[in-house]
Amino acid sequence: MHAPPYNVLFLCTGNSARSVMAEAMLNVLGDGRFKAFSAGSFPSGKVQPPAAELAQAFGYHAPLRSKSWDEFAQPGAPAIDMVITVCDNAAGEVCPVWPGQPVTAHWGVPDPVAAEGDEEARRRAFEAAWLRLRRRIDLLLALPLEKLDRLALQQQLRAIGQTAAADER
Template identity: 45%
Template sequence: MKKPEILFLCTGNSCRSILAEVTFNALAAPAMHAVSAGSHPAGYVHPRSLALLRREGFSTEGLSSKSWDDLTVTPDVVITVCASAAGETCPAYLGPAIRAHWGVEDPAKATGSESEIEAAFDTAYRILRHRIETMCQLPVAELMEKDPAQLRAELARIGSLEP
């Protein structure tokens, strides 16, 4: 059975998709693998994202903001993490992948005090982590092969979960 390749996609690839990529690879390895990319990459990983990942015990070595044009693998599953309900336009990946939308507010756009901005990053991370933990309980490779419609439905359901 093929090892599923997951793409977490956003516009800037500096916060949410990076948080998802690192968290997913830490929790899902070696059964699945994730990358992240953006349709219009920011060119940097947000320093607060890096700090949060390090606080959570994850390595941040080698992380970068990447364009979907630079992907070296074809994803089996594409999960967009933009918060389209907040007026943010999510990119549409045009490949043959199974698609799902897990909208999360962009912590990079948070305003207020230091603690309020920190809380926005923490909230985004906790939502993504909860959804990733739930996805890791699915037989993704088996569903990809035998019942992609069920996988699509499960991923859509997971996209509405809050911790």
Template identity: 40%
Template sequence: MLKILFICTHNRCRSILAEAIARHVSEGALEVRSAGSQPAGQVFPGTLRYLESQGMSVDGLQSQSWDELESFAPDIVITVCDSAAGEACPLWMGDTARVHWGLPDPSKQPDETLQQEMFGQLGQMMEQRLRLLAEAPLETLRDRDSLESVVGQLLTSGRAS
């Protein structure tokens, strides 16, 4: 089973959203976690509202440090915010495959209606990418370059190959 770690600096919105959507769409085909280098300590309430409105489980979602996941040993790390993409990853990640999906941050939108619209757009795009990822034959792609290539293609072509 492919292990994916989603990283966003504060691990309160986009990485949590990615974790929940990946669990939902993969139906157990992917093992996913999320974390941050400077976790906020709580999940953004708008993220939980959006997930619940879509019928997705919020059980076990928490804002946590990537240091807590050292034993998780992900096959691939996907950064979802630009600041996290620029950070030096912990040594325990070693030569893990890494891909950056720069995503807008709905938590920055002060108007709750517009914020939930942003969550809807972001959630739909993430769901499409993560469904393709869950369906891709990634278990045969165990080297870093192949994983990065396939997951990176989801950004540009919208499909896994």
């Protein structure tokens, strides 16, 4: 039996949009069962304004910041239960060795920062990324975590990334 909350680390290369949106969303929806964090392998150092606006409109009011995944491999960092990559670059990178061997999964989400076009097109890209993350986080929240062993949890988390991606095409 795991004593809540489950600590979830969302990773992306720049830690400026997708991973910070996932962090905010899970912290709002997690209802004390989860504590979400985000980080990047090469953090940009700033959170994209549309990502921060979506998080705030959703009810997340803690400061969001772009930070390195090294912070979570340091002594005294929170023990991470789950590591979820949300960008394809981060999924292929060699991650630090996390204490406690958290389960890992990849939930690829197209980068809204790379969206081309006018301000409206960019906003739509951020909203699409937000909705894709929301569907996946809803599936995570529905898992009977207390009944899953480590291997079953890993399989379920990975299936969320694959099933949701297939549904969204």
